[in-house]
Amino acid sequence: MTAHATPAAPSPTPRDQRGHAAVPPWRDVRNLAWLFQFAVVLGAIALVAWLWGNYQDRSAASNIPSSFSFLNQPADFPISGSDFRRTQPVRAAIVEGLFNTLRLVVAGVILATVVGTLVGIARLSKNFLVNKAAQVYVEFIRNIPLFALLVLMYSAVVLRVLPDPRPGRGGSWEWGPVAVLNTRGIGVLWFEGGNLRFVLVVAVFAVVGAVTARLRRRRSDATGAPARTGLWGGVAGLAAAAAVWALLGLGISAPELSGLRTTGGIVMTPPYAAALAALVIYTSSHIAEIVRGSILAVPRGQGEAANAVALSSFQRMWFVVLPQALRVGVPAIGNQYLNLAKNSSLAAAIAFPELTQIVGLSVANRSPAVPAFALLLLIYLVISLVLSALVNLANRRLAIVER
């Protein structure tokens, strides 16, 4: 700052403390930044206002309501596979659709994770046949449109390969008490009393298992005895779940044919089965690539160290490689879950009554299109945000705690 140490000759321009000529406000970068921003925001607001004005104008001209009052009107359409009545309001139909979407997404996420992980590990197998089979599966499925797979599953597999239960048309495939398959539906052995009680039993299993595992871990930290969290947690969880099951008097119910209908067990409608199969196959191929990539991302030395301390190949995978691979893979796999949730909307095209299909039906039955779809977009947005929040949470739990 020596150059500015000499007192400057008095000049008409004002100067700041350092002796620089003060920037006039219309050239101050901070002011320009705010000016620029307000211009951008005003432009955006003007665009939205223009669209909104056009919309109001158009809907007034064609006498279409632009409010959400349609939610309270009777739906006037049936929902297949549900005891929904036509006189119930649209809002109830949308809740029904949300429930169906969640049924598809939850089952899809669980199955896609299992299948994807297995295929991803198979992709790294040293066995030539297993490796190549997994590679062909992944390279084929990843490079075709999900929607083509979905339509194929529905119109060429579920509706063509499965037998028609009507008399003289082929009957049904009955695989003992495990499953009954025909074009009217796919019945599978399941817990009596449906999904809610099943969820309760699973929740008891998870909570008791987790608590036991944590106690074992604490004891192991204190005494140095082997923790065996998986074994103890699993057994305790199973015992608790079995106790709850017995207390509630739940049983297992096998699917049975009664006439053309399949009763008992859990019965998947053909669109549900096709959509689930397509979503699982498609998403699992993407998850498999992520699993493979994240396992390859674990430094080789980790596996070699596990070999050096004589861990079995299962132990090496389960205790050493997978936990580290998870850290790399979780964000990407979470993205796939998000994609699966959004892709579940395609099931509307094969008439599975999920959210999009229900809203489409209600629009076809005199609900105004723009508010109805705006609501639908909002619901999907909330689902996406909740899912990504969960993924972020998992990511934070798994991240390495650095000192």
Add this chain to the structure above:
Amino acid sequence: MDPVTGDLTALAPAEPPRPATSGAGDWVRRNLFRSVGDGIVTVVAAVVIGYVLFRLGRYVFVTGRWEIVRRNLGLFMYGRYPRDELWRIVVALCAISAYGGVFAGHLDRRRADAGITGPRLTPAARARDLLSRFWPLLLGVLVLLLLAGTATPWFVALAVVGAGVAGRLGGGLLGKRWLLPLLGVGVASLVAVMALLLDAAGWDRWGGLMITILLAVAGIVLCFPLGVLLALGRRAGREVNSIGGGIVVAAVVAAIPIVLLVLTGTDPSRPLTWILLGLAVAGGTGGFFVGKRSSLPLVRVLSVVYIEFFRGVPLYVLLFLSYLGLGFFLPRGFDTPGIVVRAVVVFTLFTAAYLAEIVRGGLQSLPRGQTEAAQALGLGPIRTNALIVLPQALRNVIPSIVGQFISLFKDTTLAGAVMGILELLRTSDVANAQADFAGAGLFAETIPFVMFVFWVGCITMSRESQRLERKLGVGTR
């Protein structure tokens, strides 16, 4: 060790040489029967794979009724494009192929001029290299030619390949200064090709693979300006920590739902009231945290809201909304645009959000020094981005952009389902509804054919983009 000579080998008795680790038997032992368990897995896998291959082969060559694909091949390729005007498509294909050839030749010349030369390949090795790169594409073309069963398509294929080869040879003559003119010619010939094709039939009469490609290309090209702007917007301004900026942004963001709330009335029994209140609280909180981190917080928030909205909702629903509702958002007196335009609008807006995230990745991969050097030279923000930052950032993310194009290419199938555009997959429904095939339900022939065409396109693009990624050395520089 021999204590006298210090010979290390003397202590160990001479081992017989190990059996040579090559040959078929050794390969089988190492790759199929490493252990007993491995052997069991191999046997089971062999039985399953053999069965699947047997069924698949029988289906493809014996039981499959491919008549429907053979008779409708034109429908699958170009839809209802007038039959007398097909030469236009041939000309367009030759032009595209020639341009691709010229560009590839030019790039090769540039590399040679810069002294980057790969190993000299003999013609046979070069053919093998091309075959291993493009076998899916070759297989696809061969299947199409065999299905067509007439001679004309063979000549078309020959002409297209010939144009490509001629272009490749010609492109090798063009030196470094030709890059910009070539890009200009590319844009001009794209326009010319479109004009040539549209002159005979508007795009509402296009179909099959042709409209699929049109939708995907239009989506990726048109989304570029918006996508790049959003990426820049999301990273706009300097990193700061200003509570004041956060409060301003929170106020602006929360004001929008509150104004809406005032306009629509505050009836606590309506769900809308609560939704808007929730939006105000969530938007205000989010706006505060995004806003306090940048010197251009409002621009950032706008970009983030746009990107996260379009990435959080399904494309299918957006297409549905555009199909039924786009007309509502245009001023009175404007006719609702045709279905192809309605689809392209959605593909453009949707892909822009994903492109913005890709470009953001490219911007983040650039060292700060690039921007700082540009500023040191006295370049303003616009020239810094246009001349220094974006060219490097975009080059680094070309493979991801190809990936986005592939997923857009696959997503065009949704436009068929929602809007009835006659793209590839929808053609399958149309073919099955024809009088000759109605009721036969030959979906198990048409859909696999469509899948095969998509697979050929996607796998070729994805393999080439992986190759490009290796060539660009992304992440290794």
